[in-house]
Amino acid sequence: MTNKRHNAGILGTGYYVPEKRITNRDIEKMVDTNDAWIVERTGIRERRAAEPGTPVSEIACKAAEMAIEDAGVRAEDLDLIIFATLTPDYYIPSTACVLQMRLGAAKAAAFDLEAACSGFVYASAIAAQFIENGIYKHILVVGAEVLSNMVDWEDRNTCILFGDGAGAAVYGAVPEGEGILAFDLGADGTGGDTLIVPAGGSAQPTTEESIKARQHFMQMDGKAVFRFAVKVMGKTVLDALEKIGMDKSEIDHLIPHQANIRIVQAAAKRLDMPMDKVFVNLDKYGNTSAASIPIAIAEAQREHRFKKGDVIALAGFGAGLTWASCILRWTKEDK
Ligand code: UT7
Numbered sequence: 001m002t003n004k005r006h007n008a009g010i011l012g013t014g015y016y017v018p019e020k021r022i023t024n025r026d027i028e029k030m031v032d033t034n035d036a037w038i039v040e041r042t043g044i045r046e047r048r049a050a051e052p053g054t055p056v057s058e059i060a061c062k063a064a065e066m067a068i069e070d071a072g073v074r075a076e077d078l079d080l081i082i083f084a085t086l087t088p089d090y091y092i093p094s095t096a097c098v099l100q101m102r103l104g105a106a107k108a109a110a111f112d113l114e115a116a117c118s119g120f121v122y123a124s125a126i127a128a129q130f131i132e133n134g135i136y137k138h139i140l141v142v143g144a145e146v147l148s149n150m151v152d153w154e155d156r157n158t159c160i161l162f163g164d165g166a167g168a169a170v171y172g173a174v175p176e177g178e179g180i181l182a183f184d185l186g187a188d189g190t191g192g193d194t195l196i197v198p199a200g201g202s203a204q205p206t207t208e209e210s211i212k213a214r215q216h217f218m219q220m221d222g223k224a225v226f227r228f229a230v231k232v233m234g235k236t237v238l239d240a241l242e243k244i245g246m247d248k249s250e251i252d253h254l255i256p257h258q259a260n261i262r263i264v265q266a267a268a269k270r271l272d273m274p275m276d277k278v279f280v281n282l283d284k285y286g287n288t289s290a291a292s293i294p295i296a297i298a299e300a301q302r303e304h305r306f307k308k309g310d311v312i313a314l315a316g317f318g319a320g321l322t323w324a325s326c327i328l329r330w331t332k333e334d335k
Pocket of ligand 1: 032033037041042117156157160220222223229287317318319
């Protein structure tokens with residue numbers, strides 16, 4: 001039973017990445033690694049880093065302003081802001097509230113959502129509910145991260161992978177048959193310790209010892225996350241397709257979470273998709289967690305990859321563990 005009154009779709013997109021580039025060669029000077037290894041095992045060549053002390057709301061604001069303009073609305077028109085991030089400005093207030101102030105979106109309710117790299121798709125699924133039932137007209141969904149603060153630059157397991165960036169989309173009502181057609185969200189909390197920042201929360205509050213032990217930085221069992229990702233990324237798309245009786249051959253574009261080219265290739269293989277239908281920008285930006293999918297959508301749009309009516313699959317996975325996918329029919333004219 002559904003009370004759907006409208007379809008929810010993307011009215012506008014935006015993105016922003018900081019100017020400063022950190023190349024693999026730069027990282028060779030920090031930890032025992034090399035460009036060839038990083039490129040072969042991950043596909044990443046460089047990533048962006050915000051200047052130290054940059055709040056994530058600052059880079060998010062730039063992406064949000066672009067999305068609002070692209071949607072042809074004003075910040076004052078926003079009814080809700082959902083901010084997906086694992087690197088918030090503060091514990092309190094929420095970064096969504098900081099962004100609401102920065103944008104002057106006085107009418108908008110605002111909250112943060114933490115589903116790690118799956119965050120943007122989780123947030124989009126929530127936004128869709130409010131649009132579909134007619135409660136809200138315009139919802140800004142942001143995925144943004146300043147991961148350069150959370151990465152241990154002495155740990156070669158993680159510091160090679162991550163980058164900073166922000167992506168945003170404005171959702172609103174679109175004609176029937178367009179916009180979000182289906183989504184699939186999932187979680188497996190038993191895998192929580194495979195990608196974790198152990199200290200700084202209520203489970204292990206900050207102490208001198210925790211700081212010395214570098215427990216405020218991300219720790220990852222890369223192999224375990226890799227296995228999980230390869231298993232789940234294609235499957236979540238197939239599960240979403242099944243809900244609407246669509247076949248994988250009907251997908252025109254796959255926008256995967258940009259974590260590792262080998263994970264992306266495995267997902268494409270599972271979906272029988274040639275790589276020219278798969279958008280990849282991880283070579284330039286690395287893994288920007290919640291920002292990776294919205295940056296990819298916004299960039300692909302500006303590269304004129306999408307035609308009105310194209311079927312796009314978004315697919316993410318991340319800490320939690322979590323996964324999320326969304327099937328949508330692109331509703332914007334290519335300009
Ligand atoms: O959004 C979700 C975030 N997380 C992920 O997506 C991570 C998923 N996992 C991965 O992407 C991969 O597991 C990594 C890129 C992290 C690691 O690649 P891998 O192919 O699983 O490498 P490995 O851990 O099996 O290590 C292979 C070898 C080891 O050496 P030995 O034991 O074979 O001699 C490592 O010590 O490579 C070594 N190694 C490195 N060498 C150079 C591990 N990290 C590095 C490094 N540079 N940065």
